[in-house]
Amino acid sequence: MADTRPIDARGWRFEVQDSTADPDVWLPIAGIDTWSYNPSENEETVETTAFDSGGQFEQDVMQRGASLSVEGKYRVHKTTKARDPGQAYIDDDWVERVGFESRNQIRYRHETQTAWRVWEATVSPGEQGGGNNDKTSWSATFTRCGAATTMAVTP
Template identity: 45%
Template sequence: MPTVKINARDLVIQVAEADGKTWSQIGGLNSAVPNAGDNEEVVDTTTFDSGGYYEQEVVQRGATLGLEGYLLQDPSTTAQDPGQARVEFLATQVGPASLGKVRFRHTLDKAWRVWTATFSMGEQGGGNNDKAAWKATIARSGQPTTEPVAATQ
């Protein structure tokens, strides 16, 4: 079968709840941008033997996931979208409590990419005729893992 272009909107992103077993999808998104080069560090390995050409090695890998969308809230209960609420809670924590789990995949993928990560909130709100914006950045902490997609996911 030939390869096809995949839709960015088909990225499924979930955050682990406090029990570590329940996953909540982060709703209201209209942009999700994984950046596999964020927080990467290199060391200059250039020597006289390099003949005037710069040389380097990667000494640290990093990655982030930038999220943007609309703030979602139930008008009758005032409850926020569960995924958004969990991200916002984690973004208020410090030390070991600031670490949470996130997993994401495209609908065609057979495995989730799973990160232990930290969470930071971005600008929210908007102008006179805007819906309220919701932004967050998730930064991977440690080595990523994968897990298979269950038949019900």
């Protein structure tokens, strides 16, 4: 497979939908320097092994789930000191919601892809901190609710 190459992890883009504005407003999340996707988070299975299974384990998946974690640096505009809009929306608006209002949309894709993966999700804020010679850390974990959808990339 000489024609295929691995893709750069830094080429992934993550955006959160600002549900307080027009539904088409998506805010890029800046400052990410590492991320992880767990396609089996919250997966549930049931064992279906029976006498006629011939001594072999069997199961069915009863529930699918997924999570996406992003980590990086807390970002502010160097002149205005305003928070990065994506991080600020997550920290100042989304994480405070409970019940049915706790859901929001997030989308992600690699820069080589022509469609976004879109999730309705809940968010859990991560820890923030740093040491004497560090930049302040920032992170969040998104847990998918329902099936993912796709959305075409538009200019």
